[in-house]
Amino acid sequence: AVVVSKIRGRRRNMPPGPITLPIFGSWFQVGNNLDHHDFIRYAQKFGHVFLLRMGQRRIAVVSSPELAKEVLLTQGKEFGSRSRNIVFDIFTGKGQDMIFTDYGDHWRKMRRIVTVPFFTNKVVHQYHGDWEAEAEAVVEDMRNTPAASMEGVVLRRRIELMVYNNVYKIMFDKKFESEEDPLYVKLKNVNGERSRLGQSLEYNFGDFVPIFRPFLRGYLNKCKEVTRRRLNLYKDSFVEVRKKIASTEAFDKNRLKCGIDHFLECQANGEINEDNVLYIVENMNVAAIETVIWTLEWAVAELINNPEIQNKLRAELDAVLGPNKQVTEPDTHKLPYLQAVIKETLRLRMVVPCLVPHMNLDKANLGGYEIPAESRIFVNAWWLANDPALWKKPEEFRPERFLEEESSVEVNGNDIKYIPFGVGRRSCPGIMMAMPVLGITLGRLVQNFELFPPLGQSKIDTAENNGQFATRMSKHSTIVLKPRNII
Numbered sequence: 001a002v003v004v005s006k007i008r009g010r011r012r013n014m015p016p017g018p019i020t021l022p023i024f025g026s027w028f029q030v031g032n033n034l035d036h037h038d039f040i041r042y043a044q045k046f047g048h049v050f051l052l053r054m055g056q057r058r059i060a061v062v063s064s065p066e067l068a069k070e071v072l073l074t075q076g077k078e079f080g081s082r083s084r085n086i087v088f089d090i091f092t093g094k095g096q097d098m099i100f101t102d103y104g105d106h107w108r109k110m111r112r113i114v115t116v117p118f119f120t121n122k123v124v125h126q127y128h129g130d131w132e133a134e135a136e137a138v139v140e141d142m143r144n145t146p147a148a149s150m151e152g153v154v155l156r157r158r159i160e161l162m163v164y165n166n167v168y169k170i171m172f173d174k175k176f177e178s179e180e181d182p183l184y185v186k187l188k189n190v191n192g193e194r195s196r197l198g199q200s201l202e203y204n205f206g207d208f209v210p211i212f213r214p215f216l217r218g219y220l221n222k223c224k225e226v227t228r229r230r231l232n233l234y235k236d237s238f239v240e241v242r243k244k245i246a247s248t249e250a251f252d253k254n255r256l257k258c259g260i261d262h263f264l265e266c267q268a269n270g271e272i273n274e275d276n277v278l279y280i281v282e283n284m285n286v287a288a289i290e291t292v293i294w295t296l297e298w299a300v301a302e303l304i305n306n307p308e309i310q311n312k313l314r315a316e317l318d319a320v321l322g323p324n325k326q327v328t329e330p331d332t333h334k335l336p337y338l339q340a341v342i343k344e345t346l347r348l349r350m351v352v353p354c355l356v357p358h359m360n361l362d363k364a365n366l367g368g369y370e371i372p373a374e375s376r377i378f379v380n381a382w383w384l385a386n387d388p389a390l391w392k393k394p395e396e397f398r399p400e401r402f403l404e405e406e407s408s409v410e411v412n413g414n415d416i417k418y419i420p421f422g423v424g425r426r427s428c429p430g431i432m433m434a435m436p437v438l439g440i441t442l443g444r445l446v447q448n449f450e451l452f453p454p455l456g457q458s459k460i461d462t463a464e465n466n467g468q469f470a471t472r473m474s475k476h477s478t479i480v481l482k483p484r485n486i487i
């Protein structure tokens with residue numbers, strides 16, 4: 001069977017890959033734990049495009065700028081669908097959302113609808129004052145928490161509240177007052193549960209090999225239960241509440257519309273249905289929140305572990321803004337070192353290292369090979385941004401590279417070797433919001449505090465936790481924030 005499958009593969013000129021067995025494919029050799037580091041090892045053995053046959057799934061992994069360009073731009077349409085696994089089928093109602101839906105009319109419509117309230121320059125203009133106020137509240141809270149400057153605090157928890165508030169303001173015109181707000185606690189718990197269940201690699205065996213699926217029944221039931229609770233919470237505690245507010249006499253119809261007003265209008269005129277509305281809310285609860293929190297967590301850790309970079313950033317902020325001016329969104333464009341620190345964080349600590357998996361609905365050609373229809377396509381964006389053949393000492397956290405030898409490389413994918421937000425049709429529209437929020441928050445933290453690891457620790461532990469398609473810090477570190485008095 002192995003020989004027959006090899007000969008068949010060769011006859012069809014499919015990309016090389018590990019030996020496969022019937023039913024299991026290469027699952028026995030490869031296992032469940034597929035991450036971008038494993039993909040680099042396979043690429044070194046099999047080349048810039050290789051194919052893993054994992055039970056019923058075919059996974060093509062692309063590891064060169066030329067082939068990434070082919071997948072994301074030149075053949076962006078052909079490779080513009082998404083591959084869902086059995087868990088994401090549940091989370092998204094088999095692609096009734098926007099992020100995990102196939103390339104086509106539904107995706108186009110959903111992306112257009114979400115763009116209006118979230119992804120335009122006008123939105124940045126309307127909301128940057130709120131993002132600045134939220135960052136200021138973090139600074140104030142840290143100043144008023146004595147433990148922050150002594151034994152330290154888990155800064156991530158407070159940052160999380162800030163990011164939730166940034167997103168919920170745009171989506172529901174809603175603000176959570178504290179980390180103890182019962183609705184916030186409930187929301188964070190169901191979203192956290194979804195994230196844990198979705199990112200885990202432990203269900204891969206049942207996704208890859210259907211005969212194992214009965215062993216996953218309990219897991220999949222839990223996913224269904226969490227999905228039900230999440231969608232109900234969005235509906236009852238946010239969508240319906242907003243509907244009620246908007247229907248009152250006192251409601252000012254001329255005031256700024258929030259996202260949900262716009263989505264409900266699209267539902268009322270028949271463009272989308274109620275489920276689509278809830279799945280948009282679900283998508284934003286993940287894509288807009290976790291990515292920003294994780295990136296801020298990585299950035300703070302790198303600044304602490306590289307104190308000379310933290311000092312240099314503080315010196316830039318002081319020199320450009322002076323002692324009494326707190327960084328605002330328009331200021332972020334005048335702070336090249338701040339931008340370089342963010343870019344370097346997104347390069348070395350790319351939170352979505354292989355992008356969100358793409359998929360070709362039909363048979364396609366790539367790099368001279370045939371890619372079977374409905375293959376899952378991973379573009380190893382982390383490797384493109386960390387390949388020593390393309391970058392000088394890529395293992396070093398050195399923001400200066402973006403002011404020196406890589407000064408022309410932007411975050412928008414103008415150079416295919418650096419695509420932390422992807423590029424092309426399915427690229428991240430949230431870049432519009434993510435970059436200002438990262439700049440404002442990091443800028444204000446460094447302006448107002450000196451950041452240290454806790455006493456007795458020389459560095460923050462930056463061990464990685466790699467999930468289905470996200471790389472997070474394993475531990476939520478305790479951070480010491482010593483207030484600066486000159487501000």
Ligand code: HEM
Nearest residue numbers: 099287288291292295352355356421422426427428430434
């Ligand atoms: C540091 C922050 C962020 C990073 C690194 C990031 C990264 C990414 C990446 C790599 C993709 C997949 C691109 C591809 O598959 O080709 C993506 C997709 C997406 N992101 Fe982000 N993202 C971030 C923040 C955000 C924010 C703040 C939002 C919303 C406000 C957002 C909304 C989305 C959406 C809706 C998609 C799916 C696009 C589609 O399928 O058409 N992201 N993001």
